[in-house]
Amino acid sequence: DTLLCYFVTPMRIERIMEKQGVRGPKRRILTGNISEMLSLHSSATSEPMKSISHDIVSRLVPHFAAWYPKYGQRFLYWNGIEPRLCLTETELIKEFLAKYNSVSGRSWQQRQGSKHFIGEGLLMANGDQWYHQRHIVSPAFTGERLKEYAGNMVECTKEMLQSLKNAFESGHREIEISDYMTRLAADIISRTEFGTSYEKGKQLFQLLTNLQAHCAQASRNLWFPGSRYFPSKYNRETKAMKTKVDRLLMEIIESRKDCVEIGRTNSYGNDLLGILLNEMMMTKEKKTKTTTKRGNNNGFNLNLQLIKDECKTFFFAGHETTSLLLTWTVMLLACNPSWQEKVRAEVKEVCNNGGIPSHERLSKLTLLQMVINETIRLYPPAMVLPRMAFEDIKLGDLLIPKGVSVWVPVLAMHHSKKLWGEDADEFNPNRFASKSFSSGRFIPFAVGPRNCIGQAFALMEAKIILAMFISKFRFTISENYRHAPEVVLTIKPRYGVQVCLEPLDN
């Protein structure tokens, strides 16, 4: 097996790719191109940028910036023993994401790296396991359900605006906005997931945030097979943190079950946790009635462990991405006062009740939507879409051998001058004025059956929060802001985003 994994398979993959003209940097046995990538990364992000420029590809994905001009629009590199095929052709990407979902998915490295903090939930599931989970949670994201969440979003935002006002009144003219946005997005997803058990959801937020930061650090060593078995301090600490999270989740689940068992209600609720518990109970009942074997569900079993994993998955996928979208939008509008004023005027016209947008009015906020699009083009929270081929895949003229991870470099494509023109690195929301922009080059939420299930939720949330924020405050970028985007799973501002606030009367 070792021989196969370290020598034979990599050589076979290299040969197949080379025959098709796909080349890449020279690979070392075991470590692949890791040391080169590490050294490129550490020099690229060691300092803040000299100005607030959005030309960030060579800073955040320096290996892409180095290899793309040299090896072309498809190239192969190695993260340890994992081969990665970087694919940048929009038609091929669309076809790959739309058609080959059942024969591609999360790689071992990805699943291992996130095992402790999101486990086997939707984001990391593959094949039938993925299919069943997606089917079960979809009802939580229908149009009707979204409308109901809008009220929660407005309530949480009002609280956040009040605490900003309090901070201002106690003398803080400058605030760091990413902290506020992170707490707000966590608040909203906690209510959506846990509804009434929301107070415990808040406690979970802290525990999960710590666990995630811890896992991000530990997974740096994952390219080395067997590392997860080392009795390291990291591994011990991770396990202890995970146990705490699971215990708290179990408490939330148990109290929900108690309510049903003592007959106070007959449903577990229609928030995400409720939907999952209802489904688990229904399948249990069906099983005892018909004593069906595993057959029709292909071995899929929604048990308590999976429900806990799902709660963690949605918490993780649903708050950090959105809070970053909000933070970067505030940064960009703080640096572009004319766009800030235009959006404020639009909000005033569309929502003439103090900037609180009703669900029906959201689609009328077109300038705000253009600004949001431009923000996730320049700073896409998910900067890469990784998918491993589980079978040989024929994509146009390209054969992708089994075992290769296809990497769609979202950030690099969003900044490509070839796709967006010479001003690709500039903030210009007008490029989204026409609704007919090609979908292939703009993929912040991915495309195809495995796209972001929370896309409509996130966009609704972003519009509500930004509309309310912009009606209450005018804001400018502080001279203390240091522009230092960095990648820690997502694209973050290393030192936060400091803005100066001016409350508005309305």
Ligand code: HEM
């Ligand atoms: C601006 C905000 C967001 C962005 C940019 C974003 C982006 C993405 C992207 C690119 C993917 C595909 C990842 C991949 O295939 O590698 C994804 C998947 C996912 N997202 Fe989001 N997301 C956002 C907000 C949310 C929210 C609010 C939720 C939940 C409420 C959510 C839940 C998920 C889940 C569960 C998946 C996995 C879907 C699957 O594999 O079937 N996301 N997201």
